[in-house]
Amino acid sequence: MFEFIVGHYNYWMYIGLMMIGFYAMMAKRNLIKKIIGMNIFQSAIILFYISTSVKRGATVPILEHAHGGHGAHHAVDVMQYANPLPHVLMLTAIVVMVATLGVAVAVCIMIYRRYNTLEEDEIIMSIRRG
Amino acid sequence: MKILSLITVVLVGAALIYGTLDMPKWGDPHSPASTHVSPYYLHHSMDDTATPNVVTSVLADYRGYDTLGETAVIFTAGMACILLLRRGHKSRGKRHV
Numbered sequence: 001m002f003e004f005i006v007g008h009y010n011y012w013m014y015i016g017l018m019m020i021g022f023y024a025m026m027a028k029r030n031l032i033k034k035i036i037g038m039n040i041f042q043s044a045i046i047l048f049y050i051s052t053s054v055k056r057g058a059t060v061p062i063l064e065h066a067h068g069g070h071g072a073h074h075a076v077d078v079m080q081y082a083n084p085l086p087h088v089l090m091l092t093a094i095v096v097m098v099a100t101l102g103v104a105v106a107v108c109i110m111i112y113r114r115y116n117t118l119e120e121d122e123i124i125m126s127i128r129r130g
Numbered sequence: 131m132k133i134l135s136l137i138t139v140v141l142v143g144a145a146l147i148y149g150t151l152d153m154p155k156w157g158d159p160h161s162p163a164s165t166h167v168s169p170y171y172l173h174h175s176m177d178d179t180a181t182p183n184v185v186t187s188v189l190a191d192y193r194g195y196d197t198l199g200e201t202a203v204i205f206t207a208g209m210a211c212i213l214l215l216r217r218g219h220k221s222r223g224k225r226h227v
Binding site: 006008010027054056058061062063076083099100107110 | 131132135136138139140142143146147150151153154155156157158159161163164167168169171172173175176182183184185188189193196197200203204206207208210211214215
């Protein structure tokens with residue numbers, strides 16, 4: 001039981017982070033706070049993926065002595081290097097995160113220019129007033 | 131509204147925690163994520179791409195189309211930002227005129 005908790009509590013931490021972000025996205029009325037919630041959510045996903053690439057006792061996936069020797073290829077010990085694939089996927093996800101953040105902030109700037117506020121309920125009231 | 135979203139968040143979190151019960155342990159070298167395709171990358175990176183940094187060789191070589199799509203995403207986001215902000219600038223100028 002104790003070993004199970006030690007092996008899995010990292011996932012529960014990411015789920016807690018994700019819940020914080022999700023709640024901020026749904027319940028907060030300020031648009032900037034919603035964007036911050038979206039970023040917390042995405043960070044939780046990234047941490048989750050990175051944690052799947054961990055191998056105990058492994059190092060970063062850069063091959064040691066790769067250019068040493070006279071073209072001789074020695075066998076690569078897979079257990080020695082962390083899984084490179086989640087790192088690559090999360091590199092892409094970070095780029096997408098920055099892109100969504102930029103577009104969201106641009107839309108917020110437009111909304112502020114039009115309505116002079118970023119509070120959701122005030123925006124809805126001023127739309128209803130015409 | 132706040133209560134409704136709190137209930138939704140707790141339900142989603144409970145479902146996800148139920149999902150983690152089958153997940154491999156932290157740092158398990160035999161987890162499914164690191165036994166299918168990633169050993170191929172580690173073994174063949176040096177022969178195929180002559181790059182000791184496996185992350186780089188996967189990013190730019192094995193999955194180059196992924197990176198191409200990523201640059202398309204960044205380009206689209208940049209264009210969207212420019213168009214949004216420029217149009218706002220122009221309409222504001224018109225309103226003043």
